[in-house]
Amino acid sequence: TQLLEQSPQFLSIQEGENLTVYCNSSSVFSSLQWYRQEPGEGPVLLVTVVTGGEVKKLKRLTFQFGDARKDSSLHITAAQPGDTGLYLCAGAKGGSTLGRLYFGRGTQLTVWP
Amino acid sequence: EAGVAQSPRYKIIEKRQSVAFWCNPISGHATLYWYQQILGQGPKLLIQFQNNGVVDDSQLPKDRFSAERLKGVDSTLKIQPAKLEDSAVYLCASSLAPGLRTDTQYFGPGTRLTVL
Structure with a gap:
């Protein structure tokens, strides 16, 4: 059973479109991270959100942490082919599980020129 | 700064065989x-x-x-004996301060294991 549920699992869009990826859980997290993974490589951290309701922007990417710290979303504006990849959310619970990350299954995004 | 190094990048073995992966974290x-x-x-x-x-x-x-992680630097992960369901990518990551909520884990490229 996944602690974090991501949706959609696959997303195929045209260049210039907007999209949102969701990451949901019934558990509370002390922080939540978003990673992007390309074929043959390890995940690369995009952002960390730690405060409920927090919104962070990274160029065309907007990340939001839910008020209750149970969910998060990633919104991409005007997607480009370079945004293609596997987007993973990962939550940390802290306490006795210090450093441990719980990953979602990921959203495979393909942006066509 | 060098990233996390892993080897081998690919490994194909038959079930019941043994395999080992190596990782060198960020200094x-x-x-x-x-x-x-x-x-x-x-x-x-x-x-x-x-x-x-x-x-x-x-x-x-x-x-x-x-x-195992002898001397607190390099690490090896071993599977013995391997099963078909062990086919996966094995990723190594390292971090500086897991006590911080903003700690970053840096991942290596992974080892893709195929068990036949």
């Missing part, structure tokens, strides 16, 4: 993680080391998997 990172990423899923933590001590190995199938 100065005391915490090292091994993850298993099965196709279509997110990474799952197998074991976490702090220096050369084990912090969390609750998800490690100890009947066949073992890991």
Whole structure:
């Protein structure tokens, strides 16, 4: 059973479109991270959100942490082919599980020129 | 700054054989993680080391998997004997300060294992 549920699992869009990826859980997290993974490589951290309701922007990417710290979303504006990849959310619970990350299954995004 | 190094990048073995993976973390990172990423899923933590001590190995199938981090730097992950369901990418990651909520884990490129 996944602690974090991501949706959609696959997303195929045209260049210039907007999209949102969701990451949901019934558990509370002390922080939540978003990673992007390309074929043959390890995940690369995009952002960390730690405060409920927090919104962070990274160029065309907007990340939001839910008020209750149970969910998060990633919104991409005007997607480009370079945004293609596997987007993973990962939550940390802290306490006795210090450093441990719980990953979602990921959203495979393909942006066509 | 050099990233996390892993070898080999690919390995194909038959079931019941043994295999070992090697990881060299970023210099100065005391915490090292091994993850298993099965196709279509997110990474799952197998074991976490702090220096050369084990912090969390609750998800490690100890009947066949073992890991060590001698001298608190390099680490090896071994599978003996391998099963078909062990086919996956094995990722190594390291971090500086797991006690901070903003701690960053840096991942290596992974080793893709295929068990026939």
